[in-house]
Amino acid sequence: MPEPILSLNRLEAHYGDFQALYGVDLEMHEGEVLAIIGANGAGKTTLLRSVSGLMSNAAAQVVYCGTPIGALRADEIAALGIALVPEGRQLFPSLSVEENLLIGGRLNREGPWSLSAVFELFPVLKERRAYPSTALSGGQQQMVAIGRALMSNPDLILFDEISLGLAPVIIKSIYDALPGIVGDGMSAVIVEQDISKALSVSDRVYCLMEGRVSLEGPSANISREAISRAYFGVA
């Protein structure tokens, strides 16, 4: 078995006195697409914030390609090849669409993604490259947010609720683009409220409940009953 690309070891996270994660264990291998599901407040976003370095943890709690990164800063972790598409898109309002993408690529990591590759994936962004990022629709902003993360040519990309607040047709078009993104060996963690969407694009799924892993298994043959038990904590 090769070394996992990412492993979480008894990961704990706190916001002041409030504990959001209680000893989460997780392991994923290169090229895998992992879905993380769970109710609001289960700790999904906190988990991604810990991996991306926006929250600081004990070093050994987050291990990336054999390196303990739990205590590194977010910019150091980004340089190692982990990118986050944050919840709510969070584009830079004073930067144009193209500048938002360019700043995502400032790490200059080698790989298939470039400005032209992103424009090929989302042609509408090429038309609007000079627009302020705030002038785009929600779906187009989400494309910029995804493109911005891809521009760093990450080895591991984290998607936080990329369907939140978008119209179903837009969600569909964004999810249709996903195989083209993770198809060529990039590993991905997808946090998603929409369980069937999450299961359909992922290899394996983790369900969080109140800061703990309540279920883990292959996405293809996990039963609805098991999920609702793990999701809501009721039989």
Next chain:
Amino acid sequence: MDWVNAIVQGTLLGGLYALFAAGLSLIFGVMRLVNIAHGDLIVLGAYLGLTVVMATGLHPLLALVFVVPTMAAIGYVLQRGILNKTLGDDILPPLLVTFGLSVILQNLFLEGYTADPQKMNAGVLETASVSVGGLSLGVLPLLTFAIAVAVIAGLQFIFYRTPLGRSFRAVSDNQEIAQLMGLNKRHIFGLAMALALAVTAIAGILLGIRTSFDPTAGGARLIYGFEAVIIGGLGNLWGTLIGGVILGVAQTVGAKIDPGWQLLAGHIAFLVVLAIRPNGLFPRVSG
């Protein structure tokens, strides 16, 4: 003609005020830091210039070659060593720390250079003038204004046309997400302060050629800088230049009416703008 003269002289004076203000505007724009020590840092630039001139006999404007990089280095170290530690959700710590820095700088000036007013000698440049349409314009004020325009244009270029400026704007927009792009905000802030103090060095040298200065000269420069920034609108560099010009014109026109009114007229112009347009004349169009 006297009035036209007052307005033209005030406009040129406004260039100097814009230089006082540019660094302040840049720092606030990138990291929301209100630097109370800014005026004293301008005076530090003047004293460093004076030291170089005395030691080498160079013309004060040539001293810029030494003073600009020195001030930039001081800015980077100051930001990384002290000011970064004060930045956070609370706006009070940076105010208090830069206020303390202001007091420390003034006392260091007093120890090092005594309380006597000092001035840099720029030779014929100080008195040279050209006649334009019946007006006699000093070469130094003209040069100051040209430098101010060039500095603002340069900063504008850096901000909107270079990767460094993109990083400045990204960190200013959202520090957390900017970190995800691999930007170390502490370093970016250091670079912003270095750039701001490089501009401050230019302002300090021009101040020291134009007038005499002493260890307490910083306070008034801080006020002029603040007023120019606020009149022009926060975050707008060209607005800062116009703010400086409005302040300069108000002062010279006020002095024309009654010599005792010079400073008062500037402050009144500031208050009038603040009362009518609390966000300044040209606030940055929020994206």
